[in-house]
Amino acid sequence: MRIVVSGGGTGGHIYPALATVNRLKEIDPATEVLYIGGERGLEKEIVPKAGIDFKAIEIQGFDRSISLNNFKTVYLFLTGTAKAKKMLKAFKPDVVVGTGGYVSGPVLYAAQLLKIPTVIHEQNSVVGVTNKFLARKADKVGVAFPDAISAFKPGQAVEVGNPRAQEVVDGKGEFNWSELGLDGNVPTVLVFGGSQGALKLNAAMVQAMPQFNQAHYQVIFATGKKRYEEVQADLSEQNIQPAGNVAVVPYIGNMPQLMPKVALVVGRAGATSIAEQTALGKPMVLIPSPYVTNDHQTKNAQSLVDAKAAKMVTESELSGTTLFDAINEIMVDDNLRADMAENAKKFGVPDAADEFIDLIKSVIK
CATH class of the missing domain: 3.40.50.2000 (Glycogen Phosphorylase B;)
Structure with a gap:
């Protein structure tokens, strides 16, 4: 051909x-x-x-x-x-x-x-x-x-x-949890706003950090390369030190190896991200970017909400409290998380x- x-x-x-x-x-x-x-x-x-x-x-x-x-x-x-x-x-x-x-x-x-x-x-x-x-x-x-x-x-x-979803599902290799100081046997939330990070999502994560520090699950917070120092400065200014169950990193270089291992994914509602996560059967908390043509990320997210595979927090609603509440509701309820995962799989095309x-x-x- x-x-x-x-x-x-x-x-x-x-x-x-x-x-x-x-x-x-x-x-x-x-x-x-x-x-x-x-x-x-x-x-x-x-x-x-x-x-x-x-x-x-x-x-x-x-x-x-x-x-x-x-x-x-x-x-x-x-x-x-x-x-x-x-x-x-x-x-x-x-x-x-x-x-x-x-x-x-x-x-x-x-x-x-x-x-x-x-x-x-x-x-x-x-x-x-x-x-x-x-x-x-x-x-x-x-x-x-x-x-x-x-x-x-x-x-x-x-x-x-x-088509990108199939590459993620077929991804080879193991993720080294020790690089983040975390335990691969503990349910983990992955929070990221893309390679450059998302300003309001990062701010909400800083606000919610004291609550995540006390959670019985793990959190990986990828700030985006350009915003890592800014987030670290905000945490320092507010005298917040991430606990041992929270890893704050600029980015994840081996995302295809990590994504299958996490229990919940939090981030934007871009088409490629959604394709990867649904193919893997991942529950999601989606924060659509309002800065895209025809507000298509909100419509992408709504499709997943309607399928009971995701929860949506709009950027106008986003705060440390709303973000933590949405994540925590899913992470403390094993049955809810399992149902959302099953619904995501039905939506995905591996x-x-x-x-x-x-x-x-x-x-x-």
Whole structure:
């Protein structure tokens, strides 16, 4: 198979694409892949390091207000489409797959103009602008949230989960608890706001630290690399010393090894994080970011709340008290935690990469 993949801007679009490519190459090492990304997106750094052929085009998104900059956006879309057509003609793919982000727009549009089969993947419960545009001519759509199916033409969209989930479920290796000074036999909560951390979540954790210090379970609090010193200063200023059951760290480098071991995950409601956690069957306390397009994280979280797999604390409600109460309610009730875990498993798709690959293969002529 010869396949072109495009998606970028954020890890939420890049990692599902990489998971799909990695699984394709496991199934058939002869698979030839070209990844077309943006000049300024994270994919320009991440994809080549993964050993995948990469080409870039310049692209940008529309300003939501009236702006002269939108004329440049249209220009870049047209020139990007022209460049993508040349790349596709040279590579001759059997199928072109888009995982979202502005860069997938001109690439898949070029493929559609050239009558090459196209498949898109929508990670969120609210469909992105680019995928809405591309869906008009796409052959098939894979979605992670069943709520998104109704946004597409009847029969076009299929629930496949998020391919990134399969990588986490298949993750190899053990987690070394001694690195954190914790005991792997004690139920543990993992709290993190992403690689950069989340300011209000960190502040709430500092406020709640005295209560966590007295808990009969463990807490791993990943502050984010850039915010670690700030959190340490806040703890010191308030004369708070984390107890032996609490580990405060900048980040977790081996998250795929840790995630299967924890009892509860607390953090944002991004599509990739949710896919990983549901595939593993993890109860969740979700604090959706209010700073994302169409407030899609709140809608992602609500899907899990409706499935009784998660509790949600909005950022406007977030405090040390509300955060501790939400976590503690789950951690002191083994039956509740087990029920939430079972519901999360029902929501998750642990073999999502295989499901999405089957969908891709179904459109190849």
